[in-house]
Amino acid sequence: MKERIERLKKLTYIxxxxxxxxxxxxxxxxxxQEIIEENKRQQEVTVHQFRxxxxxxxxxxGDRKRYKQALEKIITNLNFAIQVAQNELEGATK
Incomplete structure (x- = not known):
């Protein structure tokens, strides 16, 4: 292709x-050039979506961690409430 262009440059009549x-x-x-620009645009969209x-x-x-901590607190409170209820039942039956 370069050779053909060079040859054309030398011609007075094309x-x-x-x-x-x-x-x-x-x-x-x-x-x-249009394909390159479209590829760049798609790449930018992909990068944005990735970020x-x-x-x-x-x-x-972060949400998962907070939910897990809240659930652990609920379980601890429920276990405590169950223990208190069991103690009261044992005290009532004695």
Missing amino acids: PQKEIAWLIEQAELSVKQ QAQKDIQQLS
Whole structure:
């Protein structure tokens, strides 16, 4: 391709066939640039989605930890209430 371009630069008259080739190459270049830009846009969207997913995971992990701690407190309180009730029952039956 470089050789063909160099040869065209040296010509004073460019044949129709060569002009068609140049137009074709220019159109291909435009299409390639559009594809590159679309790929960059998609990459930016993917990066944004990934970062948002990371934030969501961190938030969910924090929520999970808080729920687990709350559940452990509830279980501890229930165990204490059960023990108190058992002690009262034992005291009432004696």
